[in-house]
Amino acid sequence: MYRWLDERLSLSRFNKKFLRKAFPVHHSFFLGEITMFAFITLVLTGIFLTFNYEPSSRLIKYMGRELPAAYASILYIDSLPFGAVLRSVHHWSANVMIAAAFLHMLRILVSGAYKKPREINWLLGLALLGLSVVTAFTGYSLPFDAFSVTATQIGYGIGASMPYIGEWVSQLIFGGEYPTLHSIPRVYSLHVLWFPLLLMALIGAHMLIMIKQKHTQPTYAKKVAPGKILGVPMMPQQGYMMGVLFLLYLAVVFFIGGSYIAHPVEAFGPPTASTPAVKPDWYFLWIYGILQIIPGDLKIPLPFGAAINSEFIGGVLVPGLLGIAAVLLPFLDTRKTKQRYMELPTRHPVRTSVTFALIAFLLTTTLAGWKQEFGFSNGQLWAIIIVGTLATYLTSYLILVSYWGKAPKGEAGELEEA
Amino acid sequence: MYRNDTVLPFFGILFGVALWYMAYLDGLHIARLAGHQPEELSVGQLGLITFGIVFFLWGAIGYISAWLEGGELRPGREEAEGGAAPMVVVFVLALLLVGLSGLFVNAVLYGLTEGPVKSSFMGQLAAAILLVMTLLLVVYKKFFVDDEVLVEDEHSEVPW
Numbered sequence: 001m002y003r004w005l006d007e008r009l010s011l012s013r014f015n016k017k018f019l020r021k022a023f024p025v026h027h028s029f030f031l032g033e034i035t036m037f038a039f040i041t042l043v044l045t046g047i048f049l050t051f052n053y054e055p056s057s058r059l060i061k062y063m064g065r066e067l068p069a070a071y072a073s074i075l076y077i078d079s080l081p082f083g084a085v086l087r088s089v090h091h092w093s094a095n096v097m098i099a100a101a102f103l104h105m106l107r108i109l110v111s112g113a114y115k116k117p118r119e120i121n122w123l124l125g126l127a128l129l130g131l132s133v134v135t136a137f138t139g140y141s142l143p144f145d146a147f148s149v150t151a152t153q154i155g156y157g158i159g160a161s162m163p164y165i166g167e168w169v170s171q172l173i174f175g176g177e178y179p180t181l182h183s184i185p186r187v188y189s190l191h192v193l194w195f196p197l198l199l200m201a202l203i204g205a206h207m208l209i210m211i212k213q214k215h216t217q218p219t220y221a222k223k224v225a226p227g228k229i230l231g232v233p234m235m236p237q238q239g240y241m242m243g244v245l246f247l248l249y250l251a252v253v254f255f256i257g258g259s260y261i262a263h264p265v266e267a268f269g270p271p272t273a274s275t276p277a278v279k280p281d282w283y284f285l286w287i288y289g290i291l292q293i294i295p296g297d298l299k300i301p302l303p304f305g306a307a308i309n310s311e312f313i314g315g316v317l318v319p320g321l322l323g324i325a326a327v328l329l330p331f332l333d334t335r336k337t338k339q340r341y342m343e344l345p346t347r348h349p350v351r352t353s354v355t356f357a358l359i360a361f362l363l364t365t366t367l368a369g370w371k372q373e374f375g376f377s378n379g380q381l382w383a384i385i386i387v388g389t390l391a392t393y394l395t396s397y398l399i400l401v402s403y404w405g406k407a408p409k410g411e412a413g414e415l416e417e418a
Numbered sequence: 419m420y421r422n423d424t425v426l427p428f429f430g431i432l433f434g435v436a437l438w439y440m441a442y443l444d445g446l447h448i449a450r451l452a453g454h455q456p457e458e459l460s461v462g463q464l465g466l467i468t469f470g471i472v473f474f475l476w477g478a479i480g481y482i483s484a485w486l487e488g489g490e491l492r493p494g495r496e497e498a499e500g501g502a503a504p505m506v507v508v509f510v511l512a513l514l515l516v517g518l519s520g521l522f523v524n525a526v527l528y529g530l531t532e533g534p535v536k537s538s539f540m541g542q543l544a545a546a547i548l549l550v551m552t553l554l555l556v557v558y559k560k561f562f563v564d565d566e567v568l569v570e571d572e573h574s575e576v577p578w
Contacts, residue, residue, distance in 0.1 A: 022570035027480030081529025095468040229570040240559040251548035258541010267458040282465030342419040
């Protein structure tokens with residue numbers, strides 16, 4: 001069979017050219033692979049869900065109750081053998097994809113792997129992280145239960161707060177002022193077709209560029225094979241490791257997905273006229289936290305009747321500024337030669353400390369999301385966020401400099417161009 | 419970042435388990451102590467468990483990678499050891515896989531005819547099957563696949 005195919009498709013040539021590519025080995029590379037396997041799991045479980053989900057908010061009779069069709073179809077999926085587990089695995093995988101992509105980007109950041117020649121892949125990675133969050137958000141609205149409707153309304157409000165274009169953008173995504181009868185079909189189309197297609201295209205480009213530019217290698221490789229790529233062949237060695245990781249990933253998410261149903265719609269019930277007190281999903285909590293500590297009545301008037309309000313500042317401006325900083329990073333922190341080896345985070349105290357400070361900022365603003373539960377005042381939360389972020393930077397910088405000193409010239413990865 | 423060590427994977431596993439336990443403490447345990455049975459996870463619990471999953475997975479695959487591929491690569495080829503003991507392990511794992519898969523199919527058929535089977539049982543059974551498959555692949559790779567390390571020119575023609 002192989003010979004038959006080989007004679008027609010030159011498989012051995014394909015194998016020699018592509019499947020013998022050397023893959024450097026380091027545990028931190030697996031964060032990107034976890035992200036990819038979460039996406040594959042999302043697609044596979046998503047196909048099962050599309051077979052049984054009805055994208056409509058019109059009222060239907062289901063088991064003697066009058067319910068929105070989308071909500072009723074989720075109840076139907078949960079009643080199927082293994083259906084609730086697959087839906088839960090889909091939900092957990094969406095969370096894992098975002099968390100793994102975020103940690104993957106932190107790894108790229110602390111090891112300096114965004115520098116020349118990988119600037120384009122850094123930008124593609126940022127786009128992938130942003131699109132993953134948006135795709136997860138659109139999926140959040142689909143069960144159409146009391147929780148998801150309210151949480152989606154928060155997102156709709158943030159989108160609509162953008163001066164001049166906000167209302168238009170939000171209505172484009174949600175098929176009118178959310179929730180309308182057109183909202184679920186519109187969001188469903190984006191969630192199962194357009195965003196996944198875009199994600200696939202971006203992931204494909206990300207991988208292709210990674211294969212062309214090669215990984216940044218662990219520093220020891222500089223001594224073993226200077227200027228060369230040291231690694232295991234893609235097939236079979238790397239293929240086995242990818243298989244192991246994918247199976248292990250599935251084992252863990254099936255265990256957690258079965259043990260903890262991520263979004264039990266029965267517990268929330270169908271949407272009602274009264275708005276339940278809910279918070280957005282964890283990856284939006286830091287934005288929600290910022291919104292909690294900005295005065296709600298803040299309004300800066302703009303020409304032609306538009307205005308900048310607190311929702312825009314907390315939900316669009318602050319994340320937007322962080323995004324712009326991330327986009328500019330590889331063009332500000334540059335190098336003349338190619339980055340071949342991972343830089344040691346301990347030898348780059350400023351960059352590593354800024355990364356720790358960013359994590360502290362995200363954690364403290366997330367904490368602000370529980371303002372009412374903890375009984376903090378706005379002043380206390382501002383103090384926690386500012387002092388927590390600055391203290392993290394200074395402490396980590398002092399520790400790194402006192403233990404390892406500043407990076408010497410000609411540090412790892414700074415071989416001259418071959 | 420220097421080599422494929424197990425230091426960070428160790429902390430990954432530790433951190434992963436700690437985050438999962440924090441989520442547990444945060445919700446279920448405290449709620450039960452207070453006499454309340456929550457039906458859903460809070461967003462905080464979801465976030466903690468999510469990062470727990472990622473850290474645990476990263477730590478576990480880091481350890482597996484260090485065991486299967488080593489801390490530092492050296493160019494060359496090394497033949498697989500093989501042996502009777504790994505063969506017995508593969509055989510036992512394969513039997514276990516068949517048994518668990520049969521149980522899983524039975525549980526699905528039971529769910530179709532007799533009524534719903536608990537999600538936790540179905541999820542954990544699927545996880546057990548997948549874990550056995552993982553172990554099978556790990557043992558096979560360790561003892562029956564030749565190790566090979568390549569040195570490739572940086573300017574290869576792949577993909578263009």
